[in-house]
Amino acid sequence: MNLTKFVDELPIPPILKPYWKDPFQTIYKVRMVEFKQSLHRELNDTKLWGYEGCYPGPTIEVESGEKVFIKWTNNLPPKHLLPIDFTVHGAHSDVPEVRTVVHVHGASVEPESDGYPEAWFTNGFEQVGPFFRKKVYQYDNVMRACTLWYHDHTLGITRLNIYAGLAGFYLIRDQRERSLNLPCGQFEIPLIIQDKSFHKDGSLFYPRQRDKPVPQVETSIVPEFFGNTIVVNGKVWPFVNVEPRKYRFRLLNGSNSRFFRIKFDSHQLFYQIGTDGGLMEYPIGINEILLAPAERADVIIDFTNLNGKRIIMKNDALAPFPNGEAKNMVDTVMEFRVELPLSSIDTSVIPSYLRPFRKLNVQSASVKRKLTLDHTLDQYGREIMLLDRKGWDAPITEKPTLGSTEIWYLINLTEDSHPIHLHLIHFQILDRRDFDVEGYKRKKVIKYTGPPLPPKYHEKGWKDTVIANPNQITRIIMKFGPYTGLYVWHCHMLEHEDYEMMRPYIVIKEQKRKRLDQPQANKT
Ligand code: C2O
Numbered sequence: 001m002n003l004t005k006f007v008d009e010l011p012i013p014p015i016l017k018p019y020w021k022d023p024f025q026t027i028y029k030v031r032m033v034e035f036k037q038s039l040h041r042e043l044n045d046t047k048l049w050g051y052e053g054c055y056p057g058p059t060i061e062v063e064s065g066e067k068v069f070i071k072w073t074n075n076l077p078p079k080h081l082l083p084i085d086f087t088v089h090g091a092h093s094d095v096p097e098v099r100t101v102v103h104v105h106g107a108s109v110e111p112e113s114d115g116y117p118e119a120w121f122t123n124g125f126e127q128v129g130p131f132f133r134k135k136v137y138q139y140d141n142v143m144r145a146c147t148l149w150y151h152d153h154t155l156g157i158t159r160l161n162i163y164a165g166l167a168g169f170y171l172i173r174d175q176r177e178r179s180l181n182l183p184c185g186q187f188e189i190p191l192i193i194q195d196k197s198f199h200k201d202g203s204l205f206y207p208r209q210r211d212k213p214v215p216q217v218e219t220s221i222v223p224e225f226f227g228n229t230i231v232v233n234g235k236v237w238p239f240v241n242v243e244p245r246k247y248r249f250r251l252l253n254g255s256n257s258r259f260f261r262i263k264f265d266s267h268q269l270f271y272q273i274g275t276d277g278g279l280m281e282y283p284i285g286i287n288e289i290l291l292a293p294a295e296r297a298d299v300i301i302d303f304t305n306l307n308g309k310r311i312i313m314k315n316d317a318l319a320p321f322p323n324g325e326a327k328n329m330v331d332t333v334m335e336f337r338v339e340l341p342l343s344s345i346d347t348s349v350i351p352s353y354l355r356p357f358r359k360l361n362v363q364s365a366s367v368k369r370k371l372t373l374d375h376t377l378d379q380y381g382r383e384i385m386l387l388d389r390k391g392w393d394a395p396i397t398e399k400p401t402l403g404s405t406e407i408w409y410l411i412n413l414t415e416d417s418h419p420i421h422l423h424l425i426h427f428q429i430l431d432r433r434d435f436d437v438e439g440y441k442r443k444k445v446i447k448y449t450g451p452p453l454p455p456k457y458h459e460k461g462w463k464d465t466v467i468a469n470p471n472q473i474t475r476i477i478m479k480f481g482p483y484t485g486l487y488v489w490h491c492h493m494l495e496h497e498d499y500e501m502m503r504p505y506i507v508i509k510e511q512k513r514k515r516l517d518q519p520q521a522n523k524t
């Protein structure tokens with residue numbers, strides 16, 4: 001598909017209007033519906049699924065500490081937009097195709113409102129999953145300003161629901177952020193970057209078969225999905241007109257599997273001010289940034305003195321592009337045209353200091369978990385990705401105690417990089433270190449073969465998603481709370497997440513210390 005680049009203007013998702021707002025609470029109602037939208041002017045309108053009938057969904061903007069209730073409802077038709085594979089775990093043929101459940105990615109939320117993958121519900125709540133708990137989700141937003149996003153999280157079909165359009169921004173703001181005088185208003189723009197492919201008629205293309213077709217089974221589970229066009233805020237290769245001044249962009253990689261390494265053809269520096277978990281301690285000047293699926297970066301780009309210039313945002317990550325397609329399909333993201341006159345003097349700043357950041361103390365960790373990222377073959381010979389050699393249904397093994405600090409060793413035994421995401425908490429990356437993979441597979445002991453590598457500059461801050469590279473052990477540290485209950489951790493490459501690289505975990509209340517003389521309760 002040869003669509004012309006930079007012919008459509010970048011859309012900015014609308015801000016969602018509350019249904020009700022008073023000093024104590026804010027209530028939103030969000031319906032998921034099927035609709036058609038133009039994603040490129042040379043393409044017929046594309047049938048999509050979206051929140052409130054738009055793709056991406058409307059941006060939800062809240063204040064730190066604001067009590068927010070959202071009624072998510074599913075008004076989708078009975079048949080899925082994309083081919084469903086009922087052999088994929090979780091998508092059993094006895095459950096309907098229009099299951100949805102919403103997760104606010106990066107938010108600290110009570111478990112009943114977190115969008116547990118089995119807490120799905122169908123149109124009108126006619127059918128609900130085994131973990132259905134609440135019809136109106138509650139978000140306390142007891143968090144500092146940060147860039148979050150909401151998206152579907154249904155067991156076994158997350159890759160299809162998000163690809164169909166079910167994703168949007170969720171921004172938390174606070175006083176500290178406002179006091180910094182960052183570019184704001186029309187000079188602050190969220191950018192959700194995704195890759196997609198289309199059929200000739202404009203409909204979404206999602207592959208039905210693996211590279212090695214499985215004759216016994218019609219399948220829509222592919223090892224990874226890579227599209228051949230780049231879509232930003234719902235337009236293929238858009239352009240945006242900007243003034244010669246500073247802009248703040250919230251970059252979000254919302255792709256199923258594709259990593260982006262973002263840079264500009266002008267080779268100019270830009271300034272990162274925030275990570276997944278909000279503002280960093282200091283801004284850093286960078287000329288490229290690698291973003292795996294679900295990772296965010298809050299950046300300032302200064303177009304001052306660039307009047308008349310056109311600057312292209314490039315992607316030079318080496319991820320595959322579909323067979324036969326030219327590489328330049330996916331190495332281009334969008335274009336910035338510094339062609340608007342300056343409407344007012346730019347008084348915004350790039351502050352030299354943003355927010356205090358305290359490193360979690362390695363000594364305070366009470367538990368160290370060694371967890372493998374692994375793969376195996378299913379009964380049809382398809383590759384399955386696993387965490388800790390377990391699938392979704394295996395009994396829960398990660399049970400951190402409320403308030404405790406843990407270090408997780410993500411031991412990657414596969415040949416892929418995996419963006420690993422934990423719900424509920426934000427963590428810090430300690431280090432990545434090369435190790436002897438084959439030795440580990442044989443003896444289950446870690447033998448390091450290189451020095452610990454510190455996180456990259458753009459990862460020094462609070463994170464909720466971390467890239468775990470092959471042949472490396474990636475260590476993260478986090479404190480569990482403030483809620484107890486059932487959450488998940490998973491790879492955010494959606495094809496991996498759906499099959500089967502996701503595990504439940506549970507935060508438990510501190511156990512009373514068992515007296516040694518007390519006999520263990522008998523198991524029945
Ligand atoms: Cu962005 Cu568990 O999700």
Ligand code: CU
Binds near residue numbers: 416491
């Ligand atoms: Cu993965």
